[in-house]
Amino acid sequence: MSAYPLLETIDSPATVRALDGRQLAQLATELRAFLLESVSRTGGHLSSNLGTVELTVALHHVYNTPHDRIVWDVGHQTYAHKVLTGRREGMATLRQYKGVSGFPRRCESEYDTFGTAHSSTSISAALGMAVAAKALGQRRHSIAVIGDGAMTAGMAFEALNNAGVEDADLLVILNDNDMSISPPVGALNKYLTRLLSGQTYNAARRAGAKVLELAPSLREFAKRAEEHVKGMITPGTLFEEFGFHYYGPIDGHDLDALIPTLENLRELPGPKFLHVITKKGYGYKLAEADPILYHGVGKFDHVAGIQTGKGGGKLTYTQVFGDWLCDMAARCDKLMAVTPAMREGSGMVRFAEEYPKRYFDVGIAEQHALTFAAGMACEGVKPVVAIYSTFLQRAYDQLIHDVCLQNLPVMMALDRAGLVGADGATHHGAFDLSYLLCLPNIVVMTPSDENECRQMLYTAYLHEGPSAVRYPRGSGPGVVPQQDMTAIEIGRGELRRAGEGDAALLAFGAMLTPALAVADEFDASVANMRFAKPLDEALVLELASKHRLIVTLEENALIGGAGSEVERVIHNAGLSCRVLRIGLPDRFVDHGDPSLLYAEVGLDAAGVRAQVAAALQR
Ligand SMILES: Cc1ncc(C[n+]2csc(CCOP(=O)(O)OP(=O)(O)O)c2C)c(N)n1
Ligand SMILES: CC(=O)[C@@H](O)[C@H](O)COP(=O)(O)O
Ligand SMILES: [Mg+2]
Helix, strand or coil, rough: CCCCCHHHHHHHHHHHCCCCCHHHHHHHHHHHHHHHHHHHCCCCCCCCHHHCCCCCCCHHHHHHCCCCCEEEECCCCCCCHHHHHHHHHHHCCCCCCCCCCCCCCCCCCCCCCCCCCCCCCCHHHHHHHHHHHCCCCCCCCCEEEEEEHHCCHHHHHHHHHHHCCCCCCCEEEEEEEECCCCCCHHHHHHHHHHCCHHHHHHHHHHHHHHHHHHHHHHHHHHHHHHHHHHHHCCCCHHHHCCCEEEEEEEEEHHHHHHHHHHHHHHCCCEEEEEEEEEECCCCCCHHHHCCCCEECCCCCCCCCCCCCCCCCCCCHHHHHHHHHHHHHHCCCCCCEEECCCCCCCCCCHHHHHHHHHHHEECCCCCHHHCHHHHHHHHCCCCCEEEEEHHHHHHHHHHHHHHCCCCCCCCCEEEEEEEECCCHHCCCCECHHHHHHHCCCCCCEECCCHHHHHHHHHHHHHHHHEEEECCCCCCCCCCCCCCCCCCCCCCCCCEEEEEECCEEEEHHHHHHHHHHHHHHHHHCCCEECCCCEEEEHHHHHHHHHHHHEEEEEEEECCCCCCCHHHHHHHHHCCCCCCCCEEEEEEEEEEEEECCHHHHHCCCCCHHHHHHHHHHHHHH
């Protein structure tokens, strides 16, 4: 007897639309149990998915998907959506090499109407779809599902501002679980809490409930009436000021509330805003109790739960940063640390506890984070912005216009540089060298091990201008960081192996490891370049004058990367040696185990060996 008898009959939302209320409730129960079991086997995002089971069932029941468009913000909460849209079997390959993505992807399914993963894009995209449908004379509903965390990004409000004046058929559903990854921050969260606890609304609910107790037969009528009553009694909301008809808050786990409400809203024209209240981790006590721990999980025993506190394991670059941040803060009271909603991922939990007045989680607001830090730097404090390489992309103009152009001493700790693995193309830090090296005034460091990371963080901190230290997700080669901090001469690389062979390998960051692994067989010189900007040009030219092949190695897009700069220096010097650049190809690299991805793009030792050997043959 299957544990999921009803779920196993669902291969498309059309089947969901044929279910009655009792069956829908059963489906939600089975779906939640399936997700818990499946994600415990594969790893992935868990608490956000457990919290959106009923909402997903209701949306696919009420709307004619994929004709009606659902755009999921961030999209980390779409596992239930993927299961109901024909990918139940595929969930066994979730986030694995050539497997199902952890985020919606247009290339993966027609039900994935828009590729997300970087947050706060859903309202813009859904509005675009709604306006297009209107222009094409198509009757189509467009729905954006956005979390309270994602709602803190400016882009979400840019979209609300525009949507409010476009008389398009757009429904924005705010999935308010009072959590980002960390606890939510900012005034918006306080506002949403006030909406939820609004005296007027709750008084009417209590009165309504009283009536129902007396006359249960009125329950169905009252449910439908309540939705409209709410619209009338909830005080004018921020969202109505933007031109939306606001409804809610309603219980996002109650199908009896969700379905009639969505059915009503489906028939209403114009921009509508539905506020649903859910619990992150809902239905799994351990995740309800600790939605942070269960936000992104590895494989785990869902009966026993995630076993925390087990020490051991290699030090990660993130931990190196977190330890350095606290040590540096103890030495310098001018240090201020800024994160755009990635306290845990950036290793800042201890700093936040030990230095609460110098810790700033600005929410999912990368653009604000950079310029906020720039403002701080104008006043003589030293801001450290901890930000994933991929998320810094969101704040590129702020980096150029507010930080580099004004040559302000803002330091960026760029975590997740290079290939990140399971999160895939949306999260690889594949481009930061390319988008940083062209910026005047910035210093860009690429540590090759954990100790060098600590020393470079210190060097960047002392630097009186814009700086970035980019380091990969996870652990390094295992070089224990020295407690002492020693500044490195800016722009100085180091020769790690003097070879007599034809090739010299110039490694940036983590690529020093595969470079050293293959050096002996080619009797190659190996340089740890340390700085992508400013480049150690003397070292480059010295090696280019001794070897007929210069090989650059970087975990970054080849176009515009560090290798391009090495090639430019050699070309400008008029030297005749050849240059082989090893790095990421001009395409997006998908998700999967990092070792498989490195092999796919030739960044592992075998790949480096093969490319160098082939170049030497030519
Ligand atoms: C631009 C951007 N910054 C940061 C992140 C990292 N991130 C992923 S999910 C998340 C929290 C989202 O909170 P919410 O929208 O409330 O969704 P929930 O997890 O609560 O369902 C963050 C900060 C991201 N995906 N995109
Ligand atoms: C969905 C999202 O963007 C984050 O949860 C991200 O997946 C975190 O990445 P790490 O697991 O590398 O911290
Ligand atoms: Mg949330």
